[in-house]
Amino acid sequence: MKKRILxxxxxxxxxxxxxxxxxxxxxxxxxxxYETFIIIADVQALTTNxxxxxxxxxxxxxxxxxxxxxxxxxxxxxIFIQSLIPEIAELTIYYSMFVSVNLLSHNPTIKTEAKQHGxxxxxxxxxxxxxxxxxxxxxxxxxxxxxVGSDQLPHIELTRxxxxxxxxxxxxxxxxxxxxxxxxPRLMGLDGNAKMSKSLGNCINLIDxxxxxxxxxxxAITDPARIHATDPGxxxxxxxxxxxxxxxxxxIKELEENCKKGAIGCxxxxxxxxxxxxxxxxxxxxKRAEYEKDLSVVNDIINQGTKRAKQEAxxxxxxxxxxxxxxxxx
Ligand code: TRP
Numbered sequence: 001m002k003k004r005i006l007x008x009x010x011x012x013x014x015x016x017x018x019x020x021x022x023x024x025x026x027x028x029x030x031x032x033x034y035e036t037f038i039i040i041a042d043v044q045a046l047t048t049n050x051x052x053x054x055x056x057x058x059x060x061x062x063x064x065x066x067x068x069x070x071x072x073x074x075x076x077x078x079i080f081i082q083s084l085i086p087e088i089a090e091l092t093i094y095y096s097m098f099v100s101v102n103l104l105s106h107n108p109t110i111k112t113e114a115k116q117h118g119x120x121x122x123x124x125x126x127x128x129x130x131x132x133x134x135x136x137x138x139x140x141x142x143x144x145x146x147x148v149g150s151d152q153l154p155h156i157e158l159t160r161x162x163x164x165x166x167x168x169x170x171x172x173x174x175x176x177x178x179x180x181x182x183x184x185p186r187l188m189g190l191d192g193n194a195k196m197s198k199s200l201g202n203c204i205n206l207i208d209x210x211x212x213x214x215x216x217x218x219x220a221i222t223d224p225a226r227i228h229a230t231d232p233g234x235x236x237x238x239x240x241x242x243x244x245x246x247x248x249x250x251x252i253k254e255l256e257e258n259c260k261k262g263a264i265g266c267x268x269x270x271x272x273x274x275x276x277x278x279x280x281x282x283x284x285x286x287k288r289a290e291y292e293k294d295l296s297v298v299n300d301i302i303n304q305g306t307k308r309a310k311q312e313a314x315x316x317x318x319x320x321x322x323x324x325x326x327x328x329x330x
Contacts (some may be wrong), residue, residue, distance in 0.1 A: 005146070017277070032076065095166070142312070148181065160176050205219070213306060223241075229262070
């Protein structure tokens, strides 16, 4: 039997390049090798968006479309909606009985996100606890591998701890998953922030037009010490150079040398990057447009996927309930 992948996204807007290199690229590459489940984590999206649920439905479609556009093949991969699998919520409650609040409050990704969203001092129960719910997302289908960006590592580590603890406390019915971190380093935000993130407005979305891509990259920061195009540059501290490494690996040596010599200026260097990114995005956007012509096809894909996920959830929950003695025959 094929091993399983579970991975997914929060529907809080269209996916961006950070998602693409961090996780989507890997899931597309591995979908033939692994039985792949892609969760559209709508409940998790509410952790930061509970005041604006009205955008959720549209973003569920956005995320499904982006995955399909990037090459997820619905004939072999399963795309489903988190909230339609109530077993995930049930599993979250069981896990939450033995996960300590102290452990959750030390999660570095939670700390960073709390800062980003301005709720360091008013974290909700659901926000602090979403990594527990994410552990349920991963384990309900007994996944072996979780392709994610490096910011998600603390959550996968927690999942592994939860699985070990559950298996030790009750019966060994859960699978301990491994993270698969992208070989591409995390993309910085265009503003130089550590992470490309929608809430920081420093990203390139997969749906951005060539014009928007050009605008976004044009205003991105580069080597701050470089004032004239002929000044020698410092690629090692340049944000745009870190993008070139990812998207333009064949020309990286040449770019590096020319930058250091002051033979290529930031504007010309950005132009090259704009072109490669637009070339990468063109076929993705074309495929997306085809799916967008008939959203009933996307509906069917999500429906079928959710049915498939539900089967696995029922199977796992039978084992879990038995293990924790919540399987009354009354
Ligand atoms: N937390 C992930 C993100 O912000 C999304 C996600 C939800 C996820 N459930 C998951 C990722 C399970 C991997 C596995 O991108």
